[in-house]
Amino acid sequence: MTDFDRMDRDLRDYEEERRAKEVRDLMENKHLNEAFEVVGRAYLDAWLKTSEKDVAGRERLHIAASSLDKVKGHLLAVIESGKVAEQTINRFRKGK
Numbered sequence: 001m002t003d004f005d006r007m008d009r010d011l012r013d014y015e016e017e018r019r020a021k022e023v024r025d026l027m028e029n030k031h032l033n034e035a036f037e038v039v040g041r042a043y044l045d046a047w048l049k050t051s052e053k054d055v056a057g058r059e060r061l062h063i064a065a066s067s068l069d070k071v072k073g074h075l076l077a078v079i080e081s082g083k084v085a086e087q088t089i090n091r092f093r094k095g096k
Contacts (some may be wrong), residue, residue: 013092017086043064085089
């Protein structure tokens with residue numbers, strides 16, 4: 001691995017760590033969490049009110065509710081990736 005490759009990897013690690021910290025702050029934001037809860041509850045309430053024959057409506061609501069989980073999952077994956085980058089950075093610092 002060349003010095004340039006190492007610098008490039010190090011910059012990516014620092015960027016991942018910074019990104020994860022921003023997302024962690026976002027996930028700790030009470031207003032964002034409230035929005036996830038309110039919207040998720042609204043989808044569930046609407047789903048419970050659908051008629052037995054409204055298969056398409058229930059399917060749309062299911063997709064919408066699943067999308068919320070996918071957004072949360074993506075944000076959590078960014079945080080985990082940042083933890084790995086942080087560990088790499090810490091190992092590098094200890095090795096100096």
